[in-house]
Amino acid sequence: MSAAHGDGGGAVIAIERLVAMANQIGDFFAPYPHGQREEGVRNHLRHYWDPRMRQALLAHFDTTGGAGLHPHVLAAAKLLRDEQQATRKAYAGPPPRS
Amino acid sequence: MPNPRKPDGSVVTTCAYCGVGCGFKAETIGGEIVRMTPWKEGKANHGHACVKGRFAFDYYRHPDRVRTPMIRASIDQTWREVSWDVAIAHAAAEMQRIQAQHGRGSVGAVSSSRCTNEEIFLMQKFARVALRNNNIDNCSRICHSPTQFGLSATLGAGAASQHFDSILQADVILVVGANPTEGHPVFGSLLKRRVRQGARLLVVDPRRTETAESAHCKATVHLALRPGTNVLVLNSLAHVVVTEGLHDAAFIAARCHPAEFEQWRALVADGRYAPEVVGPEAGLDPADIRAAARAYAKGPRSTIYYGLGVTEHSQGSTGVMCLGNLALACGMLGREGVGVNPLRGQGNVQGGSCLGSWPHMLTGYRFVTDDAVRATFEQDWGLPLDPEPGLRLPNMFDAALAGTFKAIYIQGEDPVQSDPNMNHIVAAMKAMECVIVQDLFLNETAKYAHVFLPGSSSLEKNGTFTNAERRVSMVRKVVAPLAGLEDWEITVKLINAMGYPLHYDHPSQILDEVARLSPAYQGMSFALIERCGSVQWPCNPQAPEGTEVLHTQTFPRGKANFMLTGYVPTTERVDERHPLLLTTGRILSQYNVGTQTRRTGNVAWHDEDLLDIHRQDAEARGIRDGELVAITSRYGETRLHARISDKVSPGVVYTTFHFVQSKANAVTSDLSDWATNCPEYKVTAVEVAKVPANAPASARARAGARA
Numbered sequence: 001m002s003a004a005h006g007d008g009g010g011a012v013i014a015i016e017r018l019v020a021m022a023n024q025i026g027d028f029f030a031p032y033p034h035g036q037r038e039e040g041v042r043n044h045l046r047h048y049w050d051p052r053m054r055q056a057l058l059a060h061f062d063t064t065g066g067a068g069l070h071p072h073v074l075a076a077a078k079l080l081r082d083e084q085q086a087t088r089k090a091y092a093g094p095p096p097r098s
Numbered sequence: 099m100p101n102p103r104k105p106d107g108s109v110v111t112t113c114a115y116c117g118v119g120c121g122f123k124a125e126t127i128g129g130e131i132v133r134m135t136p137w138k139e140g141k142a143n144h145g146h147a148c149v150k151g152r153f154a155f156d157y158y159r160h161p162d163r164v165r166t167p168m169i170r171a172s173i174d175q176t177w178r179e180v181s182w183d184v185a186i187a188h189a190a191a192e193m194q195r196i197q198a199q200h201g202r203g204s205v206g207a208v209s210s211s212r213c214t215n216e217e218i219f220l221m222q223k224f225a226r227v228a229l230r231n232n233n234i235d236n237c238s239r240i241c242h243s244p245t246q247f248g249l250s251a252t253l254g255a256g257a258a259s260q261h262f263d264s265i266l267q268a269d270v271i272l273v274v275g276a277n278p279t280e281g282h283p284v285f286g287s288l289l290k291r292r293v294r295q296g297a298r299l300l301v302v303d304p305r306r307t308e309t310a311e312s313a314h315c316k317a318t319v320h321l322a323l324r325p326g327t328n329v330l331v332l333n334s335l336a337h338v339v340v341t342e343g344l345h346d347a348a349f350i351a352a353r354c355h356p357a358e359f360e361q362w363r364a365l366v367a368d369g370r371y372a373p374e375v376v377g378p379e380a381g382l383d384p385a386d387i388r389a390a391a392r393a394y395a396k397g398p399r400s401t402i403y404y405g406l407g408v409t410e411h412s413q414g415s416t417g418v419m420c421l422g423n424l425a426l427a428c429g430m431l432g433r434e435g436v437g438v439n440p441l442r443g444q445g446n447v448q449g450g451s452c453l454g455s456w457p458h459m460l461t462g463y464r465f466v467t468d469d470a471v472r473a474t475f476e477q478d479w480g481l482p483l484d485p486e487p488g489l490r491l492p493n494m495f496d497a498a499l500a501g502t503f504k505a506i507y508i509q510g511e512d513p514v515q516s517d518p519n520m521n522h523i524v525a526a527m528k529a530m531e532c533v534i535v536q537d538l539f540l541n542e543t544a545k546y547a548h549v550f551l552p553g554s555s556s557l558e559k560n561g562t563f564t565n566a567e568r569r570v571s572m573v574r575k576v577v578a579p580l581a582g583l584e585d586w587e588i589t590v591k592l593i594n595a596m597g598y599p600l601h602y603d604h605p606s607q608i609l610d611e612v613a614r615l616s617p618a619y620q621g622m623s624f625a626l627i628e629r630c631g632s633v634q635w636p637c638n639p640q641a642p643e644g645t646e647v648l649h650t651q652t653f654p655r656g657k658a659n660f661m662l663t664g665y666v667p668t669t670e671r672v673d674e675r676h677p678l679l680l681t682t683g684r685i686l687s688q689y690n691v692g693t694q695t696r697r698t699g700n701v702a703w704h705d706e707d708l709l710d711i712h713r714q715d716a717e718a719r720g721i722r723d724g725e726l727v728a729i730t731s732r733y734g735e736t737r738l739h740a741r742i743s744d745k746v747s748p749g750v751v752y753t754t755f756h757f758v759q760s761k762a763n764a765v766t767s768d769l770s771d772w773a774t775n776c777p778e779y780k781v782t783a784v785e786v787a788k789v790p791a792n793a794p795a796s797a798r799a800r801a802g803a804r805a
Contacts, residue, residue, distance in 0.1 A: 010201075010500070010501070010502040011497075011500045011502060012489065012493060012496060012497035012500055012502050012503065013493060013496040013497065013500065014496070014500065017496065021772070021775075024412065024666075024772035025772050025773070027664075027666045027772065028413075028415075028416060028664070028666070028772050028773070030664060031365055031662040031664040032361075032662055033361075044773070046467070047458060047465055047467050047487060048458050048487060048773070049487060050203075050457070050486070050487055050488055050489045050490075050493060051486045051487070052203065052502075053493070089465075089467075089468060090465035090467050090468060092247070092250040092251050092254075092463075093250075093251050093252075093254070093655065093659045093661075094251070094358055094659050094660075094661055094662070097357075
């Protein structure tokens with residue numbers, strides 16, 4: 001077993017369901033201004049989702065361009081992908097203003 | 099001859115039946131419990147009790163109690179009774195085999211809010227030190243996880259801001275999606291007492307509940323909204339507050355982030371949330387929305403109590419945030435008679451939330467992804483912890499169906515009966531290679547189990563419970579565990595068998611460990627609780643005997659936050675085939691899935707779950723009172739007897755979920771809260787039809803009924 005999360009990989013949830021869940025998160029952050037909106041989704045995916053769920057979403061993003069994802073969820077997925085080593089600590093309140 | 103009715107023993111303990119956590123004297127004759135007498139010194143109940151706590155104790159010695167561990171190779175085999183050592187060794191070996199074969203993340207555990215704080219803490223420790231992952235969840239996932247999320251986001255602490263007695267100083271009581279006179283009866287009596295003294299009562303609930311209207315208690319305003327429109331209606335209340343200038347500008351300036359307030363004000367002030375727009379959509383009179391908002395804002399002391407009618411929605415977390423926002427806007431926090439207070443279902447749901455039994459959080463609501471937090475646990479426990487969040491309970495079931503999750507250790511829960519979309523859960527259970535169930539009885543889930551570990555009831559163990567007002571009370575052993583071990587002892591054995599050496603002489607040592615690793619419990623100990631009777635967290639050097647009211651000076655993060663709570667309707671909609679909305683709940687005399695209370699004399703008061711339907715909807719379908727009806731959703735079907743009722747509005751039907759044969763969750767959907775995956779139990783589109791007289795009478799769940 002690897003030293004990281006240590007699972008054998010493989011899907012944990014069907015991608016259609018992950019896309020629906022990610023869009024639900026996106027719907028919540030939709031009223032926030034540009035910047036905060038994407039950051040809020042990123043924080044949620046990073047700190048509340050099992051890494052296998054995140055990786056499946058990112059793989060979907062890479063292979064299909066993120067078919068079915070709302071625009072700011074796509075932007076959040078990009079933030080997540082570009083920042084694999086999360087430096088920003090998890091938070092529970094509103095997304096910080098950039 | 100001595101009086102044969104005179105108890106020869108008495109132990110003070112805490113009731114496990116709801117989040118009120120009443121103190122009781124359990125009285126015994128010759129080692130058998132003969133009665134439960136409400137304890138006058140109990141700070142949650144002051145000598146009061148309800149029909150569950152008072153009378154429903156006989157389940158503990160019911161013949162159905164399992165007294166010996168059992169194993170079997172597959173679920174079509176009969177159980178084989180074995181010794182504790184054999185059962186534990188088998189369970190551990192199976193977990194290890196599956197992890198070696200399918201990966202470290204292929205196994206997980208779920209803890210129970212019927213168990214003690216110490217037992218819940220050990221369950222998450224089991225996942226973290228024995229399974230070496232974060233696949234640990236607790237049953238509040240399916241009830242109050244949105245509370246933890248929504249109150250943390252706004253106020254900074256996922257718990258009730260008040261103590262129960264605080265309601266006696268309230269002028270206005272807003273009850274949202276809760277029916278305390280049946281769900282939390284002893285607190286419900288307190289509420290009624292205050293209403294009789296003249297407090298105004300505002301109720302937001304699709305049903306005309308007993309809280310909304312009963313002999314001595316009538317709501318000033320009852321907003322009987324359409325199921326699924328909570329966020330819309332709560333935003334409309336906020337709309338009235340900000341557009342009529344009823345908000346508390348001084349409180350907001352001093353205690354909240356002003357920019358967040360301005361952002362929020364702009365959102366709720368939008369014409370979309372005007373009562374005149376919201377009213378028709380939610381089935382309400384706009385004047386009632388305005389009246390409720392004005393009464394709440396005026397106070398001067400207004401308090402909010404809410405339940406699963408808020409949380410169990412696809413916008414459950416958003417609904418909780420709406421309540422936090424509303425209280426902040428009106429300055430209704432940080433003193434007596436105000437606040438935001440979740441009413442917790444099971445006895446120790448608050449403890450379940452506090453004790454780190456989460457895939458993304460350790461004790462004290464701290465993220466597992468936080469290196470500094472993890473380090474304190476790693477130092478205490480002597481091994482590195484998984485730095486990534488694990489799977490939530492519904493995710494575990496999804497992963498089981500996907501073939502990547504193979505084993506689960508379930509403590510005192512019955513997901514097959516209690517979790518949504520039963521056909522989906524059953525399929526997930528069948529897909530697993532090792533299901534370990536630890537319970538008092540062979541519950542529905544045990545049908546799919548490979549290892550059965552007989553647990554102990556709260557009458558058979560020592561430990562603590564944390565009630566809905568953050569009060570930590572003692573649970574004391576009245577009788578010896580029927581199967582020989584308290585639940586914490588079983589988990590300790592399993593952790594050892596998995597190769598992590600662990601030993602406690604007494605549960606008090608587990609609470610000491612909790613205190614070391616959890617800021618809010620820092621000062622807690624059995625000795626302190628023994629001395630004070632009970633202690634509300636936070637308990638620390640600044641508050642050595644605990645804290646009754648939260649947020650009096652500052653919020654945990656300094657200032658509080660308004661969250662933006664746009665209304666997003668659920669995707670569960672009525673249509674021609676499913677024109678009615680089903681909502682579910684519970685009744686006074688029974689508890690949850692009924693595993694315990696159905697095995698007591700309390701069935702005399704409620705011996706089956708009925709479907710409440712409005713006369714208009716019944717007549718349109720030719721249904722008469724008492725007739726058997728089929729309830730069909732997009733997910734499944736079940737059958738119940740109908741009860742014509744004016745407690746539900748036209749278009750809404752209602753049932754409880756206490757009896758196995760009712761299979762209420764055969765029809766509920768697998769839609770869930772956006773933030774927490776808490777299921778949307780409260781909104782399912784259904785059709786109800788009369789069952790022809792010659793049809794088989796038994797209720798059944800039809801697999802594959804998904805349209």
